[in-house]
Structure formats: C-alpha cells, structure tokens
Amino acid sequence: MSIIAAVAESLEGTLALNAGIDEARSRDEDLVIFNLGLTPVDPSDVPAGIQWRVIEREGRGDRDPVDALLDEIADDPRISRVVIGLRRRSPMGKALLGSVSQRILLNSPVPVLSVRPDQPE
Template sequence: MSVAVAVTDSPEGRTALDSAAAEARALDTGLLLINLTLHDLTDDEIPRDLEVTLINRSGRGDRDPVAAVIDELHDHAEVGRLVLGVRSRSRVGKVLLGSVAQRLILRSPVPVLTVRVNRSGA
C-alpha cells in the first residue's frame, strides 16, 4: 500500500503534503505525489526520506483536477489512502464555488484522510 496526496498551490496543499509524508512514514510505505500546482515542485518540497513517485500535471491546463486525481488513483492500484488538505467554508461558498476537495472526497475509489488548515494557514 502507498499513500497518495494531491498537492495544490495553497496552504491546504502544503498541509496535505506534510501530513501525507508523515502518514507514509508511519505506515512505512511510499508516497504518490500528484502535483496539481502550476509549477514544478522543488527538491525542498519533495520529502527526501521517502520513496516518492511524482506525477506532474499533464494534458490541457484547464483539465478538471478531480478527474486528473481520480485517473491517477485508478492507474496506481497500490494506493490505499488519499490525503487532502481542507479549509472551512460557508454553506453559500460551497454552493456557489464548489470544492475540489469535496468532489474528491465523494468520488475517491480509496479512503480519504482530510487534514484541516487552521486559520493562521499552518
């Protein structure tokens, strides 16, 4: 089993990566890092003490990130858990804007571990 994480350009994405790395260490397993940012991750952002498989964003820039993550989970049957960073949102915000994390929680073929970012962004 390995742990997957969807990393975005946000405090939630950073928290998810840190938590997924801790989870992979605790389970003594590898990390599937799905990069949804609009840049390549630096060496400082990738955990060095883990076996990491890095999947960079591919296809059109406007590709649905939920579809991209779900496709990767289907392609990597060894993944047993998906880690996502989340933040509190109002009911109106959820209705009007939707949420990638919410859609992934509902559609993921593997269990999802959500980690909440506190108000200070850490």
C-alpha cells in the first residue's frame, strides 16, 4: 500500500511532504509525492529506506490540481491515505479561490491526514 502526500508550492507543501515521510515510515508503506504546484518537486529529503515516486500535473486534464489528485487516488487502489498541509488564508484569498484542502477533505475516498504550520503567538 502507499501514502500519497499532496505537496503545494509553499511552506505547507514542505510540511505535507515531511508528514507523508513520517507516515510512510511508521506504517511501512510506499510514498507517492503528488505535486499540486507547477515547479518540479524536490524529493531529496526522502530517506533512503522509503520507496517513493513523484507525480507531476501534466496537460489539460490536470488543469485543476484537486481533480488531478482525486483522479490519481481513484485510479490507484493501493493508496491508503492522503496527507495534506493546511494554511492560513487571507480573506481576499478565500473570496477569490476555493479551498484546495477543503475540497480534498470532502471528496477523498480514503482517510485524510492534515497537518498545519505552528501558529504564531
């Protein structure tokens, strides 16, 4: 079985990747790194013991990152859970763009593990 880490191009992306590594290690599963962003993801942090592969978005069919991730999960029955990073969103951001995390939480057919950055204060 494998864990899929949904990695965005930001701080939460790094968090999701690290949490995915921990999860894969403790459950002794493979790691699938799903890049929600467009800059190639850097898998050099993944320790040697873990089997991993990267999936990049490619082409018109992957235009929506959440749909692309959900399609991947639907196509691969070996995926046991999703790891995502949450982030604080500005009111402007909320008004303009839907929440990626919310859509994954509501639509994922497998359990979702979410991690968030340490809140300042």
